[in-house]
Amino acid sequence: MKLEVGAASGGAPNSLAVRIASMRELIAVAAREAGRLPSDITLVGVTKKQSREAVLAAIEGGLSDVGENYEQEARQKYAGLPVRKHFIGHVQTNKAKAIVAAFDVVQSIDRLEAGRSIAKAARALGKPIRTLLQINISPVERYGVLPQDAAALATRLRDDEGLAVDGVMAIGPNSSDRAAIAQSFEQAARTLRAVGGEVLSIGMSGDWREAIRSGSTMLRIGTAIFGAR
Ligand SMILES: *Cc1c(COP(=O)(O)O)cnc(C)c1O
Numbered sequence: 001m002k003l004e005v006g007a008a009s010g011g012a013p014n015s016l017a018v019r020i021a022s023m024r025e026l027i028a029v030a031a032r033e034a035g036r037l038p039s040d041i042t043l044v045g046v047t048k049k050q051s052r053e054a055v056l057a058a059i060e061g062g063l064s065d066v067g068e069n070y071e072q073e074a075r076q077k078y079a080g081l082p083v084r085k086h087f088i089g090h091v092q093t094n095k096a097k098a099i100v101a102a103f104d105v106v107q108s109i110d111r112l113e114a115g116r117s118i119a120k121a122a123r124a125l126g127k128p129i130r131t132l133l134q135i136n137i138s139p140v141e142r143y144g145v146l147p148q149d150a151a152a153l154a155t156r157l158r159d160d161e162g163l164a165v166d167g168v169m170a171i172g173p174n175s176s177d178r179a180a181i182a183q184s185f186e187q188a189a190r191t192l193r194a195v196g197g198e199v200l201s202i203g204m205s206g207d208w209r210e211a212i213r214s215g216s217t218m219l220r221i222g223t224a225i226f227g228a229r
Pocket residue numbers: 046048069088089171204205206220221222223224
């Protein structure tokens with residue numbers, strides 16, 4: 001699908017394309033410094049509060065994964081877009097069907113009921129869905145399963161609900177203490193080893209460098225690509 005929006009008439013790259021390219025370059029440098037392959041790190045552009053036009057321009061600029069916190073906001077914004085769509089907000093069980101309909105990956109399964117409702121909706125819609133467990137690694141975060149409870153939750157969701165759990169997601173501590181951020185991300189990496197799977201979704205605009213050093217395979221970047229909200 002060719003998207004015409006975003007490229008200027010002269011064929012010059014749009015400013016979002018430039019920002020995405022330079023973000024990818026910074027990520028590649030940080031990955032190599034950590035002894036890792038840039039290709040092992042997926043960039044998810046977090047589009048909350050951005051317009052559909054901005055999302056289209058970002059896709060034209062090379063973005064292949066997009067994320068939103070609210071199903072209602074994504075419904076029109078993401079309709080028909082040829083990219084992978086990640087739900088990164090709180091899962092309300094009464095919204096499960098709408099979430100599964102609008103997204104490909106649910107990163108924020110943080111309790112049994114959330115996983116169950118998503119699995120049930122996926123069966124009802126006949127749509128395969130990938131998931132991550134959201135783990136709580138920060139005292140200021142409201143949501144997320146405790147790291148020590150994550151492996152048991154994954155087992156129940158995989159065995160009893162047939163849910164595809166590919167790894168873990170976490171929001172870092174909202175802190176300027178770089179050592180505290182790194183420690184929390186190390187805890188997320190240990191939790192991934194207990195849960196099983198390949199995906200470690202950690203790192204946002206303010207802490208993606210620490211996340212890469214801790215093994216992040218998926219960065220969720222909003223502000224650093226789209227600007228302040
Ligand atoms: C908003 C948000 C992001 C992106 O945050 P930025 O600081 O703008 O990069 C990533 N993950 C989640 C869960 C978010 O809510």
